[in-house]
Amino acid sequence: MSEFNLQNLVRANVQKLQPYSSARDEYKANGNEMIFLDANENPFENGVNRYPDPQQRDLKSELAKLKNVNSDQILLGNGSDEVLDLIFRAFCVPQKDNIITLPPTYGMYKVLAEINNIENKEVLLTEEFQLDVKSILNEVTETTKLIFICNPNNPTGNAFDARSIKTLIENFNGIVVIDEAYIDFSSYESWINFLDIYPNIIVTQTLSKAYGMAGVRLGVCYASAEIISVLNKIKPPYNVNELTQQKALQRILKVDEVFNEVESIIIEREKLIEVLQEVNFIDTIFETEANFILVKVDNATKRYNQLLEMGIVIRNRTNQPLCENTLRFTIGTSEENKKLIEVLQEIDN
Numbered sequence: 001m002s003e004f005n006l007q008n009l010v011r012a013n014v015q016k017l018q019p020y021s022s023a024r025d026e027y028k029a030n031g032n033e034m035i036f037l038d039a040n041e042n043p044f045e046n047g048v049n050r051y052p053d054p055q056q057r058d059l060k061s062e063l064a065k066l067k068n069v070n071s072d073q074i075l076l077g078n079g080s081d082e083v084l085d086l087i088f089r090a091f092c093v094p095q096k097d098n099i100i101t102l103p104p105t106y107g108m109y110k111v112l113a114e115i116n117n118i119e120n121k122e123v124l125l126t127e128e129f130q131l132d133v134k135s136i137l138n139e140v141t142e143t144t145k146l147i148f149i150c151n152p153n154n155p156t157g158n159a160f161d162a163r164s165i166k167t168l169i170e171n172f173n174g175i176v177v178i179d180e181a182y183i184d185f186s187s188y189e190s191w192i193n194f195l196d197i198y199p200n201i202i203v204t205q206t207l208s209k210a211y212g213m214a215g216v217r218l219g220v221c222y223a224s225a226e227i228i229s230v231l232n233k234i235k236p237p238y239n240v241n242e243l244t245q246q247k248a249l250q251r252i253l254k255v256d257e258v259f260n261e262v263e264s265i266i267i268e269r270e271k272l273i274e275v276l277q278e279v280n281f282i283d284t285i286f287e288t289e290a291n292f293i294l295v296k297v298d299n300a301t302k303r304y305n306q307l308l309e310m311g312i313v314i315r316n317r318t319n320q321p322l323c324e325n326t327l328r329f330t331i332g333t334s335e336e337n338k339k340l341i342e343v344l345q346e347i348d349n
Helices: 012-016 057-067 079-091 108-115 133-139 162-170 225-234 242-252 255-276 300-309 334-348
Strands: 074-077 098-101 119-122 144-150 175-179 201-206 219-222 282-285 292-297 326-330
Touching: 012 225, 057 074, 057 242, 074 079, 074 225, 079 108, 079 144, 079 175, 079 201, 079 219, 079 225, 098 108, 108 119, 133 162, 144 162, 162 175, 255 282, 255 292, 255 334, 300 326, 300 334
Parallel strands: 098 119, 098 144, 144 175, 175 201
Antiparallel strands: 074 219, 201 219, 282 292, 292 326
């Protein structure tokens, strides 16, 4: 890879953009009791009458400690989807640039490409659900800005060979976006640990999965301070609300509790895999590093409907490339998994 130059990738209008400066950007709290008459807020205190910190400083400080990065290497968003959309809008010129996605994978990459009017070049995974590195690099053109890698991958559950990801990073002058929504359930090392080595990677994570906070919508982006600075220019001023910041901070400060829950989910995952091996209509159980299991069955639609009739909602992934007749089971509580097992055994007879 030739020397990476971020400014060659940033859209010209974003480079020239003067970001909006909110009242809370101009005045930063210093701990003193102040009278706030700057932001046209309702003055009657109710816990949320003031605008939230637009840079989420307290939350970023704790995340920085947890992930061993600097606060200026973190961007927070209204779910990972907002973070991903910001990446598109910072680097991809509509009707000119293109991205590469690797189906079967998370569907929002394709949707966001369509919303932003960006060509999406799809390169299928191999039959073993691994990266086809040669084919990916063959699709790269001068206007390819982003490659999206979901790792561990959704819906397949497996993690990709680190050497393959490394090859892509080192041979692509654009940005490799590594979506690690499920990394907490994996034995693989996070690519956050390589931010200082590779300036052309962005790592996205979420509090929706391992941290059990899907309802508050908080996505996290880790990258170089330079990339984060670009994304900060275009993010909405108050994109993470006060309640989300408070709840997320409380949860992060209880990280041991989170780790215990993750360990429990992994144990339940392995128990469920053992049982699934005895279900006759399941042909293949795919390797997983996530909080779900993808299986190939005899008739996905039939089995999906049978489970639905028995009160269990799973995901039919048969419409995804390479995923014909597959079902995806999210790992539930011990009680929920026992019920699933009972139902599977019942409809297997």
